[in-house]
Amino acid sequence: NAGVTQTPKFRILKIGQSMTLQCTQDMNHNYMYWYRQDPGMGLKLIYYSVGAGITDKGEVPNGYNVSRSTTEDFPLRLELAAPSQTSVYFCASIDRGQGRSPLHFGNGTRLTVT
Amino acid sequence: GENVEQHPSTLSVQEGDSAVIKCTYSDSASNYFPWYKQELGKRPQLIIDIRSNVGEKKDQRIAVTLNKTAKHFSLHITETQPEDSAVYFCAASRNGQNFVFGPGTRLSVLP
Numbered sequence: 001n002a003g004v005t006q007t008p009k010f011r012i013l014k015i016g017q018s019m020t021l022q023c024t025q026d027m028n029h030n031y032m033y034w035y036r037q038d039p040g041m042g043l044k045l046i047y048y049s050v051g052a053g054i055t056d057k058g059e060v061p062n063g064y065n066v067s068r069s070t071t072e073d074f075p076l077r078l079e080l081a082a083p084s085q086t087s088v089y090f091c092a093s094i095d096r097g098q099g100r101s102p103l104h105f106g107n108g109t110r111l112t113v114t
Numbered sequence: 115g116e117n118v119e120q121h122p123s124t125l126s127v128q129e130g131d132s133a134v135i136k137c138t139y140s141d142s143a144s145n146y147f148p149w150y151k152q153e154l155g156k157r158p159q160l161i162i163d164i165r166s167n168v169g170e171k172k173d174q175r176i177a178v179t180l181n182k183t184a185k186h187f188s189l190h191i192t193e194t195q196p197e198d199s200a201v202y203f204c205a206a207s208r209n210g211q212n213f214v215f216g217p218g219t220r221l222s223v224l225p
Contacts, residue, residue: 031211033212033213035215040218041217041218042120042203042215042216042217042218043158043203043215044215045212045213045214048212050211058212059115090157090158094210101210102148102160102163103148103158103160103213105157105158105159106157107156107157108157
């Protein structure tokens with residue numbers, strides 16, 4: 001299993017541009033999450049999904065959108081990039097059928113908005 | 115909602131000494147508490163976790179203790195080594211759903 005795969009690894013955007021951060025997992029996990037990590041800070045939840053077709057806002061959803069059309073994929077969309085969205089973005093997944101089990105993280109996408 | 119605090123924010127220890135990181139949580143319904151280690155430029159990796167029906171769990175040099183009454187849990191690393199240097203995050207979760215993370219502790223193990 002590849003686990004949780006994120007692309008791209010790095011991206012520089014200009015203010016006002018848009019992009020999609022890709023996330024896919026091959027573990028058949030039902031729950032998926034997007035976190036952002038600002039320099040020297042902890043992880044803040046942006047959006048999460050408990051299954052295909054279901055998404056919910058987390059702590060910091062403004063400026064982002066998500067979709068979950070399949071169990072495997074959970075892309076994060078930035079429509080109008082702002083400097084405040086400069087961060088490292090982590091996708092994660094969990095198999096809730098296993099009860100209380102840990103998050104599996106992807107390797108992250110480092111985004112700079114200038 | 116849940117709020118997780120973590121102390122200290124930075125910690126320096128001599129190689130071979132012990133390190134202790136403490137976290138407190140606010141939601142008494144939280145029942146799962148994982149700890150993650152994040153090396154520079156890498157993703158967070160689980161190092162140990164504890165469920166609310168257990169007071170202590172140990173895995174070689176790493177242990178976690180949980181006090182449900184006081185709503186705090188701690189990470190203990192004994193015989194620290196240079197490769198233990200990293201940022202450590204605690205987290206709290208209700209039934210393994212949404213996880214709330216602490217702000218992190220930067221641990222430096224000095225040779």
